[in-house]
Structures are given as structure tokens and as C-alpha cells.
Amino acid sequence: MNSMPLPDLHQADLDADTLNQLFADIGQLTQVIEVLPKYRQRDYTPDTPISLDEARDLLRDGTVYGLQIRYIHNDAQWWDTLMPVPNGMRLVRIRHDL
16 A cells, blocks of 8 residues: 655744744745635634735634635645644644645
């Protein structure tokens, strides 16, 4: 049986300044594909993407449980999932090679 390699996965906890820099970097250095909010822990994400600015505001307000930003950078597709944690925001980043 051939097994497929798992995509690269990275995880970090971000403070407010680092989170702001992440949004700035994604907005300036990538091609954003879509941003998907998750409003409740157990609900599915709606199929209606939102803007990067809306996503940042929803995270700051605590309106969303989390969100996923999908973008292209250096010929790879990246999925960044952001979820609030007690001292900031957890980032889980997965690389999908194109």
C-alpha cells in the first residue's frame, strides 16, 4: 500500500502585535483565495467567504470561534487556521503544494 506524504504543518501562539503583522503580511505578500469564518465551535463554516479586513475585525471582537485563511505564496497553497487561546491566538498552518 502506497501512503501519501502528509502536508507540512506548523503551529504557533501569537500575541496581538504578531497577529497584526500576520494579517499585514498575508494582505501584502500573498494572493488570498478565500477567508472562511467559523462562528461557533460545533457549527460548520458557512460557504460565504469574508474579506481579510473583516476576518481581522471579527477575531478582535471575539465574534468568531476561529477562521481559516487560504492563500498562495511561493507556488504553494497555504491554509492558516486561527483560533483564540487564553493568551492570544493559535495559528495552525498547512502547506499544500500546487
